[in-house]
Amino acid sequence: MRSPLQQLLAFGDDPAVVFRGQTTSYADLHALAESQCVFLREQGVAEQSMVALRGDFSPRTIALLLALFERRAVVALIPAGSGEVEGLCERVAARALIEVRDEVAVCTARDAPGPLHPLAAGLLKQGHAGFVVFTSGSSGRPKPVLHSLERFLKKYDAVGKPFVTMSFLLLDHIAGMDTLFYISHSGGVLVAPDTRSPDAVCALIQSAKVQVLPVSPSFINLLWLSGDFERYDLSSVEIVTCGSEPMTQRVLDHVAAMFPKAAIKQKYGTSEFGSPASKSRGDDQRWIRLDADRFETKVVEGILHVKSQTTMLGYLDDSDPVVVDGWFNTGDRVEQDGPWLRILGRDSDIINVGGEKVFPREVEAVIEQMDQVAQCSVYGEANPITGNMVCVTIVPRGEIDLKAMKKKVKMHCGTQLNRYKVPVKIVFSKQWLTNARQKKVRPVGQ
16 A cells, blocks of 8 residues: 555646645645655654644645655644644643644654553554544543554545545544545545635635535535625535534525535544545435445444444543444434434433433524524533423524524424423524534533
8 A cells, every 4th residue: 555645646747735826736745745754854753653733734734744644653633723732732642743834834842741542652663654633522522533544544445536625624623634535545636725714715616616515514504694605606516515513404405505506415424433435315415325335334222333444543541432343332323214324413412301302403403494593502401300401502693682582492493393392591692603623512511
């Protein structure tokens, strides 16, 4: 198997990355990565070591990542927007931190980083590269997830046609890594946004003729509310993939209206095993079927379990690995119809109200039908009578009478939901309820 750096040589002068209006070819990206190998040696970054890398998609960041893999490092991908950089470096015992800003790399050695986790130490001792991604932390402390690079790359042995794809999902996100490796193995073009505002994304789609747009359902809603899609030519988009969160009918309707010529695909994946190839069901695209050749699935008491060669080696902390005989417990509740699956949401997010189960996504889908609602997040709080009660934070659309809006929300929910699912507590926010990865943040333990 060729290394990711060697893989670049297969496509020569073909365009590889579009960033800030400039195009970098595969040959130029290879040369840049080779120069970063020299940079790493000059900075005293040892081969086969744990190194933290912080930066968004750009030619230099990609080149550094490939250079580190070439030197058989384990690369901890630090979230670009994280304010806890030192803490995350400490948790993985990184021996150096490399940060890329405005295409300038700064390397900082870390003194006394502490002992490596046995899983990481074992991988490095074998001379194998790897990477660490941190779970989103949208409902708790982020977990460091260790992957073997060699195992992870196996699913790109037979990739499909090359596309011009926007790297909307961040490099530190498992879906961002999927995007990078699919493109580099197929000879496609990666279009890297400087910012991910609706206006900036639309402008880049138009100028770079983006064909594949991988985004989150939350961003689709934000793009719809902004109205920016109406000011640009987005006709180049052939495929819109939605990941990170379950899809709702509202999202499907928005995608169909904004990208009428595009196929819509719901993607499913986790930081622990990546995002497998999948198909959406024609009659209802909220149902998906995962690639059965590379991913085995089974549903145990309503919870999806997955077995794959790309499954993580484990967590680099004391978290329960939730892998038994190769089967990874995703913690996601699903409905099953033969080979088709519908993702309902995280089992840990379920609200138990007097013995009845409430899925936050179901309540959110109903509330977000209302024209006055831009976004909402449903969660549970302790209640002395029912054990828990349903609560919701709402981002209103425009100026509204908050008192009257609360009544409207309860009345609307009452017509479509069982009484125990209707929110008891309703609060309002002016802040968008997503993190840097455009994934909805859900309050916990309130």
